[in-house]
Amino acid sequence: MIYKYTHKTIDKTKYSVCLHQCLNYRIYAELWYLSIVSPDGYDVLVLNDYEAVMPIPYQKKLGFKFVIQPIFCQQLGIFYKENISVEIFNLFLSFLTKYKVRSYCFNEENTPYFPSDYLKRDNQVLNLDCDYLTLLNNYNTNKKRVLKNYLLSNIKIEEKYTGSIVTGLLGKNLNRILLASQLNILNTLLQELDRKKVLKQYTLFNKENIPIVYLWLIFSKGRIINLLSVRIKESEIKNSYAYLIDTVIKNYSNQKLIFDFEGSMIVGIANFNKSFGATTNHYVFYRNFKWFDKFKNINII
Template sequence: MIQYLKNNEIDIKKYDTCIELSTNSRIYAFSWYLNIVADNWDVLVLNDYEAVMPLPWRRKYFIKYIYPPAWTQQLGIFSSTHISEKLVLDFIKAIPKKFKKITIQFNSENKFKHKNVTERVNYVLPLNKSYGEIYKGFNNNRKRDLKKAIKSKFEIVKNINKNDFFNFYLKAEKNYKLNSNQLLKLKSLLDFNDKNIQVWGIYHDKNLIAGLLWLKDDNRITNLLPVASKSSKDLGLPTSFLNEIIYQFSGSNLIIDFEGSIIKGIADFYKSFGIEKENYFLYQKSFNVL
């Protein structure tokens, strides 16, 4: 039986254990992460936490709706056993009718067909080979950037000051814009003291010129937020961050999750590391009340 539980009714220990043991676990789904990035969140639970589906939600004009929080790419259903198409559809049907609009980005293991679904593309790189083998998959642009980065003699500084990173991000040129709520959630994520949240940087004359916020759990390294000045891009420094992660964790059972991109230039950059495609599904349903 699938049961809807409000946040204060959730057995957090059982919930997090389900996420941790899931074959399709994502760091975004842990309670501590959702507490930071979601305005509110409840959950659908199968039996005694055999499978769970977090439901981040907001209220607008007294109307509640389910939305994908900033800094999460894939949520959906999590379980240590196989998730069938029927189970996915059963979970969708169990979403309470009080939510008048639904937008959920299901994870790549939640495979199903539905008229309200759009397929999206993510990029991942398995690290279960030696660094040398993975490096062979880099295209010529990445190898050339690495040579430039080595010649520049800039060093990656690990665990940099998180306020430095946040302020650098605010000032950096971007081809997108975040609203105040998204920036607030980012600041809260940076302020959260957890070893799974890593912030690296490269400095020049004591000024940050490139940075990377990435996440790590037992299964994935998530390339959450790269930031770089134009001069650092010209020197190939963004490539250095990802290369360092690949070098450090090569030969492990981890994968790098690049989080895809609909921006062609960024997508091409990720593809140049010899990645694999990972499809996931965006589910949207509206009752035309917002």
């Protein structure tokens, strides 16, 4: 039987134990993570006595409560300790269809349960479980060339979380791509990830010791998630971001880790990710409610 709980009535201990035992664990489904990225709240569907769980984040606007995939939260869906039957999966899905769903992303391991005609999104991942030279050999020819040339540049990489991202040059650049509310969510999320010791920030400096690329990675259960990167256009050196990604791959090669690029459906970004030898996985994007889309003045993450 499936039970529905709110973020106030869920048994947080049982949920956490279940999630950490799941075959398809994702840090996005942690309750503390959801509380940050979905401040309006979330419901949770639970199979029997926490054998499987499905978090459903929502927003409330103009009297509506509708499901929407939060920012900085690529994949949710159904999480299970053991593979579940198609019947149980469809039972979870039937509960979701009762909501007004503007966007909801399942995890990659859920994809085989869906018919082939469901809308899917792409995610590039790279298995780091081999030596760096083998990984490098799988880069495309152009990527090898630009990295070889980039090594001649006088640069420095610092691995250190530098705190608040709201102000200064970094805040100025982030304000170009994020709303104030999104920037505050990101700032809070980074602080909490750092507090839980699952965050690493890399900053690349040019020869004048000016930061030109920032990269924030989440380290979670054998997965390195490329949460966010920022390039300072005014001072960036060409191919500096590629060099930083290559450095991370080199540092964590030959380990049982997956580098998760967190995207992308954008051709240029996807090709950049695949130039490192990444393969493409697919996850299902579900929606049943488009009526709000016509209200252009309403901001929906």
